[in-house]
Amino acid sequence: MKIEDASHLPPVRNDAVDRASSDAASGKAPVGSLPAGADSLTLSADAAITLEAIQKAAALPDIRQDKVEQVRKLLEQGEVGQNNETLADAIIDSLIDE
Numbered sequence: 001m002k003i004e005d006a007s008h009l010p011p012v013r014n015d016a017v018d019r020a021s022s023d024a025a026s027g028k029a030p031v032g033s034l035p036a037g038a039d040s041l042t043l044s045a046d047a048a049i050t051l052e053a054i055q056k057a058a059a060l061p062d063i064r065q066d067k068v069e070q071v072r073k074l075l076e077q078g079e080v081g082q083n084n085e086t087l088a089d090a091i092i093d094s095l096i097d098e
Helices: 015-026 045-059 065-076 084-097
Strands: none
Touching: none
16 A cells, blocks of 8 residues: 555544553553543554554655665666656656546
């Protein structure tokens, strides 16, 4: 799965949820265990996995420097970027898909 820009997604941070998750991870209290009378939230396993994936994706750098260097080397070696028609088609396709 490729996530190019998650800026359109609402923020997933919630102090109470983060505290409860952190407490659960450290063994302090189970997730969803809050003081009596407080609001609570219990995440399904799928929701918890999704939340973790979103948080990890948001923590990734915007530019993957290792990939930039890899493609730069391929360009210097002449292994990519030789077919202008293919490049033009890819640019047009990407603009149409937006």
